[in-house]
Amino acid sequence: MKKLIFTSIFLVMALSIAGQVVKDYNPSIQPTTGMQYFKPVEEHLFAGDCMPFYHNGVFYLYWLLDEGHHAGLDGLGGHQWALSTSTDLINWKHYPVALGIDEEWEKSICTGSVIADHDKIYAFYSTRVKEGNDVHEQLSYAISEDDGYSFKKQQPNPFYFAPKECVSRDFRDPRAFKDENGLFHLFISGYQKDSPLSGQGGYLVHLTSDNLKDWSEAATPLYGQSGVPECPDYFKWGNWYYLLYSIHGNTYYVKSKQPYGPWEYPEFQPMSEKWGNVSKTAAFKNGRRIVVSYMNSKLNNKDSEGQVWGGSILLRELFQQKDGSLTVGYLPEVAPAMTLTNIPPINLMDKLKEILPEKGEILTLASHNGISVASMNNLPSQYRITMTIVPKGNYDELGLFLRSTDKDKKGYKLSLNANRKTVGLFETEIESVNGLREPIMLNVVIMDDVIDVYINNERCIVNRLGEQKGENLLFFVKNGQAEFKDIKLYSIN
Known part of the structure; x- marks a missing residue:
């Protein structure tokens, strides 16, 4: 105990x-x-x-x-x-x-x-x-x-x-x-x-x-x-x-x-x-x-x-x-009961362009001198989202901001770092995470005050985070390039 x-x-x-x-x-x-x-x-x-x-x-x-x-x-x-x-x-x-x-x-x-x-x-x-x-x-x-x-x-x-x-x-x-x-x-x-x-x-x-x-x-x-x-x-x-x-x-x-x-x-x-x-x-x-x-x-x-x-x-x-x-x-x-639902368009925040994942379009973020960001808006209050992230070469960090409202209230940071072999979620972190330079299968569950993350179905990180209620999700890549594809969204009933 x-x-x-x-x-x-x-x-x-x-x-x-x-x-x-x-x-x-x-x-x-x-x-x-x-x-x-x-x-x-x-x-x-x-x-x-x-x-x-x-x-x-x-x-x-x-x-x-x-x-x-x-x-x-x-x-x-x-x-x-x-x-x-x-x-x-x-x-x-x-x-x-x-x-x-x-x-x-x-x-x-x-x-x-x-x-x-x-x-x-x-x-x-x-x-x-x-x-x-x-x-x-x-x-x-x-x-x-x-x-x-x-x-x-x-x-x-x-x-x-x-x-x-x-x-x-x-x-x-x-x-x-x-x-x-x-x-x-x-x-x-x-x-x-x-x-x-x-x-x-x-x-x-x-x-x-x-x-x-x-x-x-x-x-x-x-x-x-x-x-x-x-x-x-x-x-x-x-x-x-x-x-x-x-x-x-x-x-x-x-x-x-x-x-x-x-x-x-x-x-x-x-x-x-x-x-x-x-x-x-x-x-x-x-x-x-x-x-x-x-x-x-x-x-x-x-x-x-x-x-x-x-x-x-x-x-x-x-x-x-x-x-x-x-x-x-x-x-x-x-798992809680859930329903596969339509994926909102992904908006590139630095240019007037939308990515439509349901049509097979792939989000590519590249920023070798800073950070590149895209947003998916109007998500359910409780949901599961899965995707494959494909890094293109080395990168500083990449990941998601969950329950975001806007760029000022960017939500809870989920960060993957291949050089340090770490995955962080808000104030907690797991170490010795392998496979972060290869295609990464990401599975995220957001329910009530729980955010639960699975990496390649081999490692997990969970946190209890209930204060922020934003309905947006931000994708980001810092000092590198990566593709986000095969995105699926499930609404938790």
Whole structure:
């Protein structure tokens, strides 16, 4: 679970123990299609860390139900596990809280994971507790006998405390799995009290069991991290083993041909982006794999303000390349309903000429001594636009200004830079983006306050931007030349 610094405005939202535990979430009124960017309909409720699980043809999405942006129970969260399921990722069902707060000492049912064994499903999670002025995290587990829709907590509760070398405040997010020999494992996020290098104490506690009840410590699969490696994920895909973990919300992965390393660090990290927090994955039918994270909200809903915990759910598809590296792309099943619509003419701003994309005309922008700009006006308030950008030689930067009003209110800048191998969207940026000198397939979704961008269906960048409402789009090229073609526009219903 990502930790953020919160302003006092959110801490004072906690009133009483009863008032700090969400009891008014109504699963029957939630939308059942278009799961992308989902948050509860109730304005005061939000979604946090996600825990996907695929079992018997059903995609289970457990997620932390949040009120007050982590302010519940004196700022300790007050979170509970909500559940949404689907068999096709298109149509969804929502259920009452599957794993909730029942005792006064439970200050939050934190992130964890589930595992099936015989006819039962086990949920392993951390419970946040407060003793005097100290906060601790400890492991608990629960069992479901109704196929994962509700859980009954088991005794002893807790069943495991932080090892002596681990900071007890940072002992959470257990990832349960079963190896090829039938042995059960837990990877738990932790931070060492005495690390070999100061500030690099993040590691994973490793427990093993042959019965899911009695656990013993084993060698750590990961250590020496700059922060707690939160919400770990672990899976085998083909001949490769993958370990995912998040540092300050950004998700990283390593891969190996051996179960527990030595790990290979990849050339780029496709799930490391500022607004896609703590990504976890689950298998899906036909060998596919789905990535689920969540987007934090912005303080005061202002574009330039910082993050506050909890927001909406973000879904992607994970792709495996021939060398075992991973990429992340568009997941069409969860997209909002949309309709292919006519493309407005493109106006060249420095000359009296229109480009008509629906007739196959190609927009060419060339400016070797500055910047060249064109505009497309009167777009829907919510839409998806796709295109291919073909750079002609080297360039400084190129891209779009989204939700623009005019040249003075130019909107939100989406910038691609081949020399730096970066893609930026407003104040956030992703690095090590390959292929920016070749034809670039760009896919942009604008819905409510979300701008979601896919580059070559391999990398993603998303931001929460709701203040500007312009209906224009600007194309630009700086110190270079590029073609914009194959443009398609979809109106989101």
